[in-house]
Amino acid sequence: MVEDAGPGQMALGCPACPQPGINITQDTWSNDDPLWLLEPKLALDGNFKCDHLQMKRPEHDVWLRNGSAYLVNHSLYEKHLRVTNNLQDKSRCANHKAVNQANAHHKHVDTTGIGATACARHGFFMPHSVVDFKKGEQQKNMDFSVSEAMKYFTRLKGPGDLITPAITLIYDVMCQYGKHLDVRLSSGQFLERPTARIHQAVGKFHLGVHVDKCYALYSLNFLQGAGQTDGEVLETLWSSLNKVAGSTRAMSLAHRQEILDDCIRLVEENVYHWWQRACDESPKMQDAYEDLRWRITEEDLQDWDAKASQAAENRERC
Ligand SMILES: [Zn+2]
Numbered sequence: 001m002v003e004d005a006g007p008g009q010m011a012l013g014c015p016a017c018p019q020p021g022i023n024i025t026q027d028t029w030s031n032d033d034p035l036w037l038l039e040p041k042l043a044l045d046g047n048f049k050c051d052h053l054q055m056k057r058p059e060h061d062v063w064l065r066n067g068s069a070y071l072v073n074h075s076l077y078e079k080h081l082r083v084t085n086n087l088q089d090k091s092r093c094a095n096h097k098a099v100n101q102a103n104a105h106h107k108h109v110d111t112t113g114i115g116a117t118a119c120a121r122h123g124f125f126m127p128h129s130v131v132d133f134k135k136g137e138q139q140k141n142m143d144f145s146v147s148e149a150m151k152y153f154t155r156l157k158g159p160g161d162l163i164t165p166a167i168t169l170i171y172d173v174m175c176q177y178g179k180h181l182d183v184r185l186s187s188g189q190f191l192e193r194p195t196a197r198i199h200q201a202v203g204k205f206h207l208g209v210h211v212d213k214c215y216a217l218y219s220l221n222f223l224q225g226a227g228q229t230d231g232e233v234l235e236t237l238w239s240s241l242n243k244v245a246g247s248t249r250a251m252s253l254a255h256r257q258e259i260l261d262d263c264i265r266l267v268e269e270n271v272y273h274w275w276q277r278a279c280d281e282s283p284k285m286q287d288a289y290e291d292l293r294w295r296i297t298e299e300d301l302q303d304w305d306a307k308a309s310q311a312a313e314n315r316e317r318c
């Protein structure tokens, strides 16, 4: 047991995401570099396989590791839930299950699933960001997760006071969740609204079932610096974690936290294989890009750039 470990301090943050002061230093940063390189992309999602049965004697539970890695501090999170109302509108977009079943009741369980925030590009769970759902996937659950995840980046400072200028949040129900997000983060007693700008997006798989208007507002295709990020990385992380869901269901809450923390750490080793694949694919992508670039005139390129900038500005105003 490490008594002094604070929230998330025993978790491994994503080594590939831009972190001013850690992997963005005087040696690696030039003032000519575009600031969007510093913008992390975070994916949010819920998982209903990792539920938990009510304990007969919860007072006998012993917390050896409470919030020091990926799952959040139990008592702090409970306080947040107690003082926060969940005034959630019915979805005005498609029939989103996560919105309309936010208050679904389940028998014999005290936790109906988990929610998390992960780095969308490299598939690392954010430290101190995995929360339990008490009913369905409620906004106040995900608010705590995303607030803790953003703190990881907004508290960093790099060379020349370089800070994270903006954060992109990607969620399958962002058109509903994002409506009053600023207000909830600013007013939450246990939440923090970062000064960094927040871009909102919907993952590419889920965006297909939204109404047409959501495509223009939330598509990652129109977000500068998003590259080919699909925003669905948590779906793949869940499939690995679900293998232990049957075992953790009947454990004590404290024991479950230790096991899930350890398993999340193991899931992250996938990144090494992704990196090897990226090294193999990179030259092929460079060739394809050069081939495409060669066919486009300089005038067309400038025209498209101007239109893309205008569209991005319009989107921010919506
Ligand atoms: Zn990352």
Ligand SMILES: [Zn+2]
Binding pocket: 093, 094, 175, 176, 210, 211, 214
């Ligand atoms: Zn929508």
